Amino acid sequence: MADNMVPEENGVISAAEEKIAVATQWQLIWWRFRKHRLAMAGTAVLALLYLVSLGADFLSYVDPDESEAQRSLMAPQPIHWFDGGKLRPYVHPVKGMRDPVSFKRVYAPDTSVKVRVRLFGRGYPYRLFGVIRCSRHLLAVEDARPEESLFILGTDVQGRDLWSRLMSGTRTSMTIGLVSVTLSLFLGVFLGGISGYFGGLPDTIIQRIIEILRSIPTIPLWMGLAAALPAHWDIVQVYFAITIIISLIGWTELARVVRGRFISLRQEDFVMAAELLGCSKVRIIFRHMVPSFVSHIIAATTLAIPAMIISETSLSFLGLGLRPPAISWGVLLQDAQNIQALVISPWLLIPALPVIVAVLAFNFMGDGIRDAADPYG
Amino acid sequence: MPQAAGAPEGGCPPPAASPARSGRERDQKGMASYIARRFLLAILTVLAISILSFTIIHLPPGDYVTSFIAQMSASGSSVSEAEAQAMRTQLGLDRPIYIQYLKWMGLILQGNFGMAMEWGRPVLDVIGDRLTLTIVISLAAIVFTWALALPIGIYSAVRRYSFLDYAFTFIGFIGLAIPGFMLALIIMYVGFAYFGANVGGLFSPDFAEAPWTWARFWDLVKHLPIPAVVLGISGTAQMIRIMRSNLLDELRKPYVITARARGLDETRVILKYPVRVALNPFVSTIGYLLPYVVSGSIIVSLVLSLPTVGPLLLKALIAQDMFLAGTIVLMLGVMTVIGTFISDLLLMWVDPRIRLGRR
Numbered sequence: 001m002a003d004n005m006v007p008e009e010n011g012v013i014s015a016a017e018e019k020i021a022v023a024t025q026w027q028l029i030w031w032r033f034r035k036h037r038l039a040m041a042g043t044a045v046l047a048l049l050y051l052v053s054l055g056a057d058f059l060s061y062v063d064p065d066e067s068e069a070q071r072s073l074m075a076p077q078p079i080h081w082f083d084g085g086k087l088r089p090y091v092h093p094v095k096g097m098r099d100p101v102s103f104k105r106v107y108a109p110d111t112s113v114k115v116r117v118r119l120f121g122r123g124y125p126y127r128l129f130g131v132i133r134c135s136r137h138l139l140a141v142e143d144a145r146p147e148e149s150l151f152i153l154g155t156d157v158q159g160r161d162l163w164s165r166l167m168s169g170t171r172t173s174m175t176i177g178l179v180s181v182t183l184s185l186f187l188g189v190f191l192g193g194i195s196g197y198f199g200g201l202p203d204t205i206i207q208r209i210i211e212i213l214r215s216i217p218t219i220p221l222w223m224g225l226a227a228a229l230p231a232h233w234d235i236v237q238v239y240f241a242i243t244i245i246i247s248l249i250g251w252t253e254l255a256r257v258v259r260g261r262f263i264s265l266r267q268e269d270f271v272m273a274a275e276l277l278g279c280s281k282v283r284i285i286f287r288h289m290v291p292s293f294v295s296h297i298i299a300a301t302t303l304a305i306p307a308m309i310i311s312e313t314s315l316s317f318l319g320l321g322l323r324p325p326a327i328s329w330g331v332l333l334q335d336a337q338n339i340q341a342l343v344i345s346p347w348l349l350i351p352a353l354p355v356i357v358a359v360l361a362f363n364f365m366g367d368g369i370r371d372a373a374d375p376y377g
Numbered sequence: 378m379p380q381a382a383g384a385p386e387g388g389c390p391p392p393a394a395s396p397a398r399s400g401r402e403r404d405q406k407g408m409a410s411y412i413a414r415r416f417l418l419a420i421l422t423v424l425a426i427s428i429l430s431f432t433i434i435h436l437p438p439g440d441y442v443t444s445f446i447a448q449m450s451a452s453g454s455s456v457s458e459a460e461a462q463a464m465r466t467q468l469g470l471d472r473p474i475y476i477q478y479l480k481w482m483g484l485i486l487q488g489n490f491g492m493a494m495e496w497g498r499p500v501l502d503v504i505g506d507r508l509t510l511t512i513v514i515s516l517a518a519i520v521f522t523w524a525l526a527l528p529i530g531i532y533s534a535v536r537r538y539s540f541l542d543y544a545f546t547f548i549g550f551i552g553l554a555i556p557g558f559m560l561a562l563i564i565m566y567v568g569f570a571y572f573g574a575n576v577g578g579l580f581s582p583d584f585a586e587a588p589w590t591w592a593r594f595w596d597l598v599k600h601l602p603i604p605a606v607v608l609g610i611s612g613t614a615q616m617i618r619i620m621r622s623n624l625l626d627e628l629r630k631p632y633v634i635t636a637r638a639r640g641l642d643e644t645r646v647i648l649k650y651p652v653r654v655a656l657n658p659f660v661s662t663i664g665y666l667l668p669y670v671v672s673g674s675i676i677v678s679l680v681l682s683l684p685t686v687g688p689l690l691l692k693a694l695i696a697q698d699m700f701l702a703g704t705i706v707l708m709l710g711v712m713t714v715i716g717t718f719i720s721d722l723l724l725m726w727v728d729p730r731i732r733l734g735r736r
Contacts, residue, residue: 212422219672220706227694228436310556343569359554
């Protein structure tokens with residue numbers, strides 16, 4: 001905190017110093033976190049991504065599952081922003097035809113027609129946050145069907161709109177990280193706590209288990225487990241099965257952090273004082289020890305999420321994770337597996353971008369929290 | 378993410394210092410005890426992996442006979458209930474699960490890994506060279522990781538907050554954020570779209586099926602860099618960060634100031650003492666790096682179409698060819714354990730504190 005302090009003059013405590021002296025632990029953490037610019041940027045990006053997850057339906061303009069062979073593999077379409085010198089965005093509808101020489105499907109914009117693009121217009125009906133009936137979307141077109149005229153990021157092989165699918169995929173992939181990390185957190189805190197607080201035999205056993213788990217190459221193992229999920233399970237069942245499978249990765253690191261904090265705190269004077277005053281074990285753990293390392297756990301948790309997002313993406317990419325009709329970043333990237341197809345339609349690689357951005361953002365934010373976690377240090 | 382702290386613990390037996398014994402004797406005792414503990418842990422890990430692999434074999438509904446019947450009826454012939462029962466008895470599938478596990482282990486110890494159903498050939502035949510190639514690729518990736526991470530980590534620590542330090546940190550973050558298979562996709566795409574070349578594979582078409590010769594080996598070496606970089610890059614990013622922070626901790630210590638005050642030249646001050654100490658957690662992370670790289674190689678092999686066990690495993694899992702899949706998981710696991718054990722021995726060689734049995 002040295003950089004926050006104003007030098008003391010003649011024993012008089014300045015206002016700034018007093019502010020620091022009476023600040024709560026969380027205030028101190030926040031002040032320090034705020035200074036970490038990359039971490040703040042990461043936090044902003046994550047907030048945005050979770051907003052997208054909340055409003056995925058609002059942000060998409062067509063039903064992500066609506067397919068049409070006639071619109072297969074259309075390239076991203078440019079939006080014309082100005083019409084007659086004024087800001088009136090419009091697009092040209094796209095016409096598909098067979099190339100007479102190569103027999104490939106080619107698309108050309110019909111420049112004689114202008115379809116106006118509107119903000120907050122009407123589109124397909126959905127339920128906002130899963131509850132409120134709604135048909136407003138961020139983008140809509142006037143006097144035309146959006147699925148026939150709007151292709152911001154192009155379409156996939158089955159003619160489904162990539163932008164709308166990306167919105168739904170963001171929701172799945174971002175929440176799967178959160179759900180899995182919650183499960184790992186539970187396992188990690190429980191086992192790490194036992195290990196660190198009691199020590200002795202339980203500690204040895206848990207530490208050996210962690211060591212064994214860490215020395216196993218995880219992906220082949222998870223592939224095996226994921227492949228064993230029954231084929232008739234529905235999206236929700238597979239979703240939770242996958243979260244359980246990938247949460248088995250993350251808990252070891254969390255347990256390690258919790259154990260380390262427990263061991264170092266056990267020797268602190270304030271714990272000794274609490275023991276001498278006759279506090280119960282439960283009170284010592286939850287009233288005295290846990291508050292002083294919650295921030296460390298939050299940091300470790302944040303840093304565990306990216307690995308989970310990558311695991312889900314990898315498993316789904318291989319066809320062993322979430323299965324269509326579920327949509328996630330990994331499911332979307334499955335279309336990019338074929339290199340020849342990718343060269344012809346490079347926009348299929350777009351879903352790789354949010355994965356990289358999300359992983360980076362979580363890493364930056366986690367680093368920032370870790371640096372700020374111990375404000376008295 | 379492998380962390381430096383806490384990694385080498387568990388391997389240090391209590392000090393067996395007795396003034397009567399000579400130093401050498403104490404050395405050997407500490408070493409033997411360390412090796413014994415590590416070896417025990419390796420055996421335990423192998424057991425755990427074998428149980429997990431066996432679970433994978435048994436997870437899908439039905440057993441070998443059900444899939445055999447399905448295969449038979451697909452080709453037109455039928456199997457009666459009695460025949461199926463006889464087959465189950467013969468294969469021991471009606472016995473309790475732990476007996477089946479012990480039998481499976483018994484067969485494996487005799488070198489019999491069962492049949493790959495889809496291929497109609499013994500599992501070992503199908504795996505063939507692929508396991509060796511997986512090892513070769515993983516080792517290449519680790520060599521790449523070390524060759525890059527060590528000098529960059531030292532540089533970043535010594536010239537902290539310099540332009541290059543920031544540049545490496547930035548590249549490292551990007552390397553961490555891009556999963557290997559995605560990097561492989563991007564490289565394949567760039568190779569195809571801009572250079573018209575297929576950068577995948579481990580051999581040129583001429584050598585793909587050829588027997589081993591020096592020419593084929595050289596062909597393999599020429600194809601190694603891309604998979605090694607793709608697999609190694611995120612590990613490199615982690616290793617740089619570990620090396621950097623370890624060395625920064627060491628550089629602050631008084632003995633470095635002492636060395637400087639004594640007038641040693643800077644290269645010697647840094648390389649001879651702090652780097653050697655900082656190397657310890659760095660070496661011990663190889664135990665975590667190896668499973669990580671092997672894991673990654675499975676997916677990356679699919680994208681880059683490398684002839685490793687990766688594509689085979691995926692095919693086996695999709696076809697529910699569980700003996701093949703289970704064997705591959707088991708072999709990868711055992712391979713990793715052996716690698717980790719070797720790295721433990723290496724750690725002992727690098728760090729005299731472990732060798733001497735002192736913390």
